[in-house]
Amino acid sequence: MATILITGGTGYIGAHCCLALAAAGHQPVVYDNLSNGHAQFVKWGPLVEGDIRDAARMKAAFAEHRPDLVLHCAGLIEVGESVKDPASFWDNNLVGSLTLLNAMREAHCRALVFSSTCATYGAPLQLPMDETHPQNPLNPYGWTKLAIERANQDFARAYGLKFAHLRYFNAAGAAAREGIGERHSPETHAIPLALFTLLGRREGFKIFGDDYDTRDGTCLRDYVHVLDLADAHVRAAERLLAGGESFAANLGTGDGVTVRELLAAIARVTSREVPASSAPRRDGDAPALVADNALARRELGWSPTRGLDAIIADAWEWHGEVEGRVFG
Ligand code: NAD
Secondary structure: OOEEEEEOOOOHHHHHHHHHHHHOOOEEEEEEOOOOOOHHHOOOOOEEEOOOOOHHHHHHHHHHHOOOEEEEOOOOOOHHHHHHOHHHHHHHHHHHHHHHHHHHHHOOOOEEEEEEEHHHOOOOOOOOEOOOOOOOOOOHHHHHHHHHHHHHHHHHHHHOOEEEEEEEOEEEOOEHHHOEOOOOOOOOOHHHHHHHHHOOOOOOEEEEOOOOOOOOOOOEEOEEEHHHHHHHHHHHHHHHHOOOOOEEEEEOOOOOEEHHHHHHHHHHHHOOOOOEEEEOOOOOOOOEOOEOOHHHHHHHOOOOOOOHHHHHHHHHHHHHHHHHHHOO
């Protein structure tokens, strides 16, 4: 059993990772400033309330909990916001990550699983994209994540850090029965936005761009269940703790779904049509993002087990039945 510090552990992906780590017999310790997270999601270990940019607070957390590994999910995530306010993103994501790396170094904690993203690749040169695809982000969010990957590589070379860069494609779904699920503010992800429309929480669903070079003109994305992502984190952590080498791995299903296909799947699962209309393209959106996940399959023995309909059904259960109970 390992003690694992999870920055951003009260957020969407961090909370599901806590669930999976605890189920695998590890001890999660959450470190989060609650800026975008939820104390209700802390169920499997203690919460240290703190900012990753606060060096003294980080140092105290390492001294108290002596983690064997850090799973670093904390960060600002909204792409459009990063275009409008890059200063906050560079400060929160990069300065925060450097503060964390220094705290780890000081505490002799040498294993890091980092929440990276397919947004580090930018516009695809070919599909699906594997880990050798050039990294040329389209927005400040992606650039902060790429800069952190670079810092991790330099710390690995000089100070013996071992890292796993997990490049997620589109996380979706929920563990509704465990009382956790997606809850971003503002919400910008397609599945919750479409379901909010069905629940009367939004007027209509906007399709941002219908003139892309894809099979129906709408953006193509690779939706991966958050519980499959969480499973990959456990595997990555255990690999590093067993002395494995640093690596970067895509986490996606390899199946691309257009926005129109997503809406058709939602209609199939919920038996209800989402009222949708076309809107202009959004700044910073790539036309298509689909993972080649062969490396994660080979190196981690990982494979996504839940398809698009299961993702939608779990998100529907979360937003439709459980979220309101959890947040009163
Ligand atoms: P989220 O906003 O739900 O969670 C992020 C958490 O980090 C929140 O709990 C927030 O309070 C915390 N946080 C932010 N800044 C902090 C700081 N300075 N100090 C301490 N805590 C701080 O987001 P998420 O969807 O769970 O994403 C988690 C990670 O995964 C992020 O790093 C994101 O970039 C990455 N990612 C997410 C997706 C996705 O589809 N959601 C895709 C690719 C990558």
